[in-house]
Amino acid sequence: MRSFLLAGLPIVLVVGFAVALYSYTVKEVHVIPWGLIVVGYTFFALVATGSSIVNSLYTIFHYRGPDGVLEKVIKYGVWFSLASIVPAWILILLDLAKPLAGAPLIIFSFAIHSRIYWMAVLYALFGIFLALELIYMIRSEVSERLRSLKILELTLASLVLLVTVLVHSNLGQVYGTMVSIPGWFGAHLAPLFIASAVLIGASGQAIYITLYKWRDVIVRSAATTLYGWIYILVTLLYVFLLGWVIITAWYGPAWISWSEIVKGAYALEFWLVEILLGVIAVLVLSAYAVTKRSYAAMLIASILLLIAGFASKYSLIVHHQLIALTPAGTPMRLSYTPGFDEILMMVGAIIAYIALLLLGTLLLPLEQGEKPRRLWIFR
Amino acid sequence: MARLAHLWDMSRCVACMACVIACNAANFPEYMRSSNPNPQWSWLASNIRVWWISVGGRPRVLLTQCMQCDNAPCVKACPTKASHYDPKTGLVTIDYRLCIGCKACVVACPYGARWIDPESHMPNKCLGPECSRRIENGLKPVCVTVCPANARDFGDLDDPESSISRRVRESTTIRLREELGTKPRNIVVLRGG
Numbered sequence: 001m002r003s004f005l006l007a008g009l010p011i012v013l014v015v016g017f018a019v020a021l022y023s024y025t026v027k028e029v030h031v032i033p034w035g036l037i038v039v040g041y042t043f044f045a046l047v048a049t050g051s052s053i054v055n056s057l058y059t060i061f062h063y064r065g066p067d068g069v070l071e072k073v074i075k076y077g078v079w080f081s082l083a084s085i086v087p088a089w090i091l092i093l094l095d096l097a098k099p100l101a102g103a104p105l106i107i108f109s110f111a112i113h114s115r116i117y118w119m120a121v122l123y124a125l126f127g128i129f130l131a132l133e134l135i136y137m138i139r140s141e142v143s144e145r146l147r148s149l150k151i152l153e154l155t156l157a158s159l160v161l162l163v164t165v166l167v168h169s170n171l172g173q174v175y176g177t178m179v180s181i182p183g184w185f186g187a188h189l190a191p192l193f194i195a196s197a198v199l200i201g202a203s204g205q206a207i208y209i210t211l212y213k214w215r216d217v218i219v220r221s222a223a224t225t226l227y228g229w230i231y232i233l234v235t236l237l238y239v240f241l242l243g244w245v246i247i248t249a250w251y252g253p254a255w256i257s258w259s260e261i262v263k264g265a266y267a268l269e270f271w272l273v274e275i276l277l278g279v280i281a282v283l284v285l286s287a288y289a290v291t292k293r294s295y296a297a298m299l300i301a302s303i304l305l306l307i308a309g310f311a312s313k314y315s316l317i318v319h320h321q322l323i324a325l326t327p328a329g330t331p332m333r334l335s336y337t338p339g340f341d342e343i344l345m346m347v348g349a350i351i352a353y354i355a356l357l358l359l360g361t362l363l364l365p366l367e368q369g370e371k372p373r374r375l376w377i378f379r
Numbered sequence: 380m381a382r383l384a385h386l387w388d389m390s391r392c393v394a395c396m397a398c399v400i401a402c403n404a405a406n407f408p409e410y411m412r413s414s415n416p417n418p419q420w421s422w423l424a425s426n427i428r429v430w431w432i433s434v435g436g437r438p439r440v441l442l443t444q445c446m447q448c449d450n451a452p453c454v455k456a457c458p459t460k461a462s463h464y465d466p467k468t469g470l471v472t473i474d475y476r477l478c479i480g481c482k483a484c485v486v487a488c489p490y491g492a493r494w495i496d497p498e499s500h501m502p503n504k505c506l507g508p509e510c511s512r513r514i515e516n517g518l519k520p521v522c523v524t525v526c527p528a529n530a531r532d533f534g535d536l537d538d539p540e541s542s543i544s545r546r547v548r549e550s551t552t553i554r555l556r557e558e559l560g561t562k563p564r565n566i567v568v569l570r571g572g
Contacts, residue, residue, distance in 0.1 A: 029418040029495045033482035097480020097500035105479050109459040116458035116483050179452055179559045180489035327443045327490045327555045328432045 002362060009359040016352025017090075023344035024094045032321040036338035037095040039314045040346045042171065043200065044088035044353070045123075046193065046309070049168040050201020052081040052130065052160060053194075054230065059133070059157035069222035073209050075366040078134045080205050083360055085127060087353040094345055115174040122167040129159045138365055138377050168197045175316065183257035183320030188245050195238040200309035202230045203302035210295065212361060224298040228290035231301055235282050256331055257323035266319050269311065278308020380469045381535040383514070384447055384564035385505075385523075386543050388550070390571050391530035394440045398522035398531060399427045405521040406507025419485075419494045426505035427522060428491060444505035444522075445492040446555065446563035447471055453484035453493065468514060475501060489559055536564065546571070 055077045057063045058070040065071075093099040106120040133156045140146040140153070172193030175184040206227040213219045249258035261270050282301045289298035322334045365372045365379040373379055403411065403425040410416035410424035417424050430441040451471050453462045461477035462484050464470070473484075480500045485493040493502045510520040518524075523531040534543035543566075551570040554563045 027500065029497045029500065031419060031421070033419070033485040033495065095481070097478070102479040102481070105477060106458045109477065111458050111460045113455050114458040114483070116456065116481060120458065178456070178487055179561070180487055321486070324491075325489070325556075326430050326432055326441070327446075328430065328434075328441055329556060330432050 005358065006362055009355045009362070013352055013355035013359065016348050016350070016355055018348070019351060020090055020094055020345050020348030023341050023348055024099070026344075027094075027341045028339050030336060030339055030342070031334050032318065032336050034317055034321065035336060036314075036318075036342040037091050037345055039310070039317050040349065041088050041091040041095065042313050042317065043310050044084055044091065044349075045171060046168060046197040046200045046313070047204045048081050048084035048088060048201065049126070049164045050197030050199065051077060051084060051205045052126075052164040052201065053198050054202045054205055055081060056157065056161040056164070060154070060161055065222060066225040067218055067222040069219055069226055072219060072368045073213070073223070075134065075137050075364070075368075076209050076212070076361070077205055078130065078137065079360050079364060079366055080208050080357065081201070082127070082130045082134060083353065083357040084201075084204065085123070085130075086356055087349040089123070090349045090352060091345065115170055115177055118170050119167070119174060122163055122170060125163045126160070126167050129156060129163055132156055133160050134364075135377060138372050141365065141369060141371050165194065168193050181257075181320050181324060182253045183249070183261075183323070184316075185252070185254045186245070186248060188241060188248070192238070192241045192245060195234055195241055196309060196312065198234045199231065199238060199305050202227055202234070203305035203309070206298065206302045207306075208357065210299065220295050221293055224289050224293055224295045227302065228286045228298050231282055231286040231298075231305065232290070235279055235286070239279055253325075256325070257320045260323050261315060261319060266315060270315065273311040274308050274315065277304045278312065282308070380467075382537045382564060383468055383470055383534065384536050384543065384566060385444065385520075386532040386546055386552075386566045386568060387442055388528075388530040388532075388546070388568035388571055389439075389441070390568060391528045392440070392442065393528050393530075394442075395527060396429070397525045397527060398442065399423060399425045399429065401521040401525040402427050402505075402507060402510075405509040407503075413497075416497065417494050418497055420491075422494075424496075424503075426492075426494075426503060426507050428494075443490055443492060443555070444565070445471060445488075446490050446561065446565040449562035449564060450560060452487040452489065452559075452561060456483040456487035458483065470506065470514075471504070472506075472511075473502060473504065478502070489556055489561065490563070 055074060058074050063070065093102055096102040103120055106117055107124065109117065111117040136146065136153060136156055169190035172189035176186055176189035178184045206223060210220050210223050246258055246262060249255050260266055282304050285297040285301040288294055289301065318336060322336055324332050326332045363378050370379065403423045406426065407416070407424035413424065420428060427442055427444045430443065432439050432441050447470055454464065454471060458481060459477045459479055461474045463472060463474065465472040478501055482495065482502065485495060485502050493504045496503050506514060506520060513520060519533045523533045532543045532546055534541040536544060538544060546568065547566055550568045552566045552568050554566060557563065
């Protein structure tokens with residue numbers, strides 16, 4: 001099975017990239033500049049960075065989790081974060097008119113007034129620090145000298161956490177600093193994005209780790225408690241922040257689009273998907289999961305969080321652009337449906353992502369205490 | 380440096396769209412035969428955008444283009460400094476060698492003054508390539524030249540003798556969405572002098 005997967009997954013990876021690249025060649029212009037591709041990019045960026053924050057519980061705060069579960073799965077968690085940033089990069093680069101020149105032109109422009117400039121710089125640092133952290137973890141299994149360098153371990157982990165917090169709060173403020181879209185406003189988008197990232201990242205990580213280690217009952221049970229508690233605490237924080245965003249919007253021009261989300265054209269989606277499934281059902285299922293140690297409840301909560309997380313980002317990015325103001329300050333409504341080119345690009349990025357994630361899981365020595373045997377870091 | 384700006388007199392404008400067509404023909408002739416040259420606006424390949432708005436229940440037409448903001452959100456949002464103030468003219472300009480087509484400027488503009496080229500996927504805005512050449516040669520943009528109602532002007536706001544400064548002095552004018560702090564230079568005349 002392993003050799004079959006090792007032979008097949010590179011092909012699937014190439015197919016995923018090919019589909020994404022093909023979609024770039026048939027790319028169309030849509031009524032809103034930032035559509036499904038930017039939603040997908042934001043979603044995967046939050047998966048990667050949110051998962052990284054969960055990892056920091058162990059790497060920085062040395063919290064081992066119930067039954068020491070984090071110690072057992074930490075390398076899987078770091079690899080999940082690193083692999084999850086790849087589809088975000090694929091999507092955002094292919095959304096550019098010049099994907100190859102994009103990153104160097106941004107980084108060497110030193111346009112420090114631009115939030116997107118900082119996204120590129122912080123993403124590069126995020127990828128570099130996360131890769132270094134993973135290499136350190138793998139190499140320290142065979143190098144006594146590396147293992148004793150606790151200061152290096154802590155420095156790498158601290159840099160990852162610092163860049164992680166900066167990258168997704170900055171991502172929130174890419175939207176928060178745009179005066180053109182009334183619904184995107186205020187400094188509160190930064191903490192809202194951090195809370196949302198932790199929920200999305202933790203749920204993605206929970207699904208990946210527990211399904212891969214399906215037979216390990218101890219990991220499954222401990223992960224149920226760990227992720228269940230994360231869902232309860234961070235969902236409450238998320239609702240608290242979201243509530244204040246909506247209340248603050250009510251007093252200002254942002255209400256023009258937030259009102260459509262809360263009680264207008266998009267209300268059903270908001271209350272059904274984001275609140276009923278993404279908050280209430282998640283809280284009930286997570287409470288059940290931690291009290292009864294129900295893995296199934298935690299797994300369903302994780303899936304719901306991913307769905308609601310995607311829906312909330314779609315709503316935040318797309319719906320607010322659809323209800324804007326004309327230059328005269330009067331409301332303007334637009335209509336947008338994701339195009340075939342956008343859906344194809346998403347599909348390509350997701351195929352490449354799943355193949356990459358599984359390939360790395362098979363090739364890298366991610367088990368606790370597992371030593372690399374080939375090419376310095378591979379199992 | 381001159382503070383160049385456009386003026387549009389809505390009390391004189393007869394909404395004949397000659398300016399829109401002229402912009403299209405002069406700056407984007409390659410799109411004259413295209414069936415869908417500007418999908419984002421569902422409109423012509425023109426840097427002048429037409430808004431049908433309701434004022435007191437009555438329909439009004441509003442023609443806008445790049446406002447040449449002194450505090451331009453597009454310049455701040457641009458991650459490569461492709462959107463910048465031209466050092467010679469002070470106008471907000473795109474350096475297409477640096478532009479990567481991220482569309483941040485298109486999202487950032489509160490006036491919806493930028494549109495994505497369906498072929499190159501790069502942003503377009505006023506002034507277009509032909510009008511930029513005209514300005515360099517001391518001429519006015521094509522939209523000003525072709526207007527049959529003399530509803531448009533372009534010139535230096537810092538020169539008290541310029542026709543645009545004179546019209547501003549003699550008219551009731553506004554600048555659009557000033558509350559955003561963008562400091563738009565372009566002027567809308569509500570009532571001519």
